[in-house]
Amino acid sequence: MEEEEKGEGISDFSSLPEGVVAKILSFTTPSDACRSSVVSTTFVAAAQSDIVWDSFLPTDWEILISRRKPSNLNFDPISSSKKGIFFSLCDTPLIIDDGNKSFSLDKCSGKKCIMLGARELSIIWSDMPAYWTWEPHPESRFAEVAVLLNVWWLEIKGKLSCKMLSPATTYAAYFVFKMDERRYYGFDIVAADAAVAIVDGECCSSRVCLDPFLENAPPKRRRRTPCLRRNPLGNSMSRAKQPQERHDGWFEIELGELRNNGGDDVVEFFLKEVNCNYSKSGLIVQGIDIRPKVSRDLA
Incomplete structure (x- = not known):
């Protein structure tokens, strides 16, 4: 009792x-x-x-x-x-750091979320008007987005000090983008390479599909040939990570994960597609969103 x-x-x-x-x-x-x-x-x-x-x-x-x-x-x-x-x-x-980054909190965990805007990224040939243009976008949180006009070689990089992230936390990085549905093409042929890596440390890599309408694109946007259909690179599209639509209307694709244990580490993000002999156009880049994995686990 x-x-x-x-x-x-x-x-x-x-x-x-x-x-x-x-x-x-x-x-x-x-x-x-x-x-x-x-x-x-x-x-x-x-x-x-x-x-x-x-x-x-x-x-x-x-x-x-x-x-x-x-x-x-x-x-x-x-x-x-x-x-x-x-x-x-x-x-x-x-919006912080001259308008090139954003800072927010994950509602479930209180962990920090950081997004690198397109201007904070290193986009090959983005300073050449024949290949890329910089424009305002009404649905972007940043003042400008990068709009792809025409390239064969796609390479986008970014980096961030781990001090800006919450310690003892597993994060995932997501490439946030749209497609200009009137004139995009060239993203349905081969998967792109993606990676998240701590400088001089661990690396998480994957293959990603950047065509959010892969199964539903009009025939005129299909650039495959019988040769490419037999190409292992082309077949890898079905095995690659697929884009997901966000609540804000943009698409995102996970580039990889990292475990932030604190300290002075720098994390780098990579996205590139350099194996395709076809040109690409219509990609609209908002940035790279880095947020805790726990956000998905508790949602």
């Missing part, structure tokens, strides 16, 4: 002071804190506490928001609640 009474006392968290409950919730996750609100009125109040939500914010969040344009902020860092700041950073990516 005495043991049962002890068990009941330990399990009745709603009888604990609000500050103690808030401290307990600060060791959980944003998802857990939100779900705890249905337990009792004590948990409702505790789940709103700055103690809880300050623990979910990255320690360097104030430094990161200081790298934005002065007007690009929809909360007051001083007077806003920490919960309000957290969800603002989840729902509205901040």
Whole structure:
């Protein structure tokens, strides 16, 4: 009987002071804190506490928001609640570093998400108007996107300091793009090579398909020949990773994963297709999105 009474006392968290409950919730996750609100009125109040939500914010969040344009902020860092700041950073990516990167938080885990805009990437021949053009796009978070006019050799690279990412976290990098449906071609022939690599460290590579309409493209956009159909490179398209449509209307393809263990490492991203003798056109590049894998696991 005495043991049962002890068990009941330990399990009745709603009888604990609000500050103690808030401290307990600060060791959980944003998802857990939100779900705890249905337990009792004590948990409702505790789940709103700055103690809880300050623990979910990255320690360097104030430094990161200081790298934005002065007007690009929809909360007051001083007077806003920490919960309000957290969800603002989840729902509205901040454009930082001269408009070439964005910073946001994963809503499930509170981990940092970084996106490199097209201007932050190294795109071969992107400074030559005969091959690429730079244009504003109404659906891009960045001021400009890179639009492919015509190339045979496609090579896109990017890099990022791991200090900008959350430590002890597994990330995936996604190439974010669209196709100009009026004039794209040349992406249905061979798969592209993709890789995510820590400089002087581990590398994760894969083959990816950049044609989001591979099975439904009009015949006039098909550039295959009987020779290419028999070519192992051409056959690899069906085995390559396929693009997925995002909630914002863009497409993305996973380039690879990395484990960020902290430190001064630099991660590099690669995407290239240099094996095809056909030209390519119509690719619209927004950037490379680096976000925690846990985001997919908990969604």
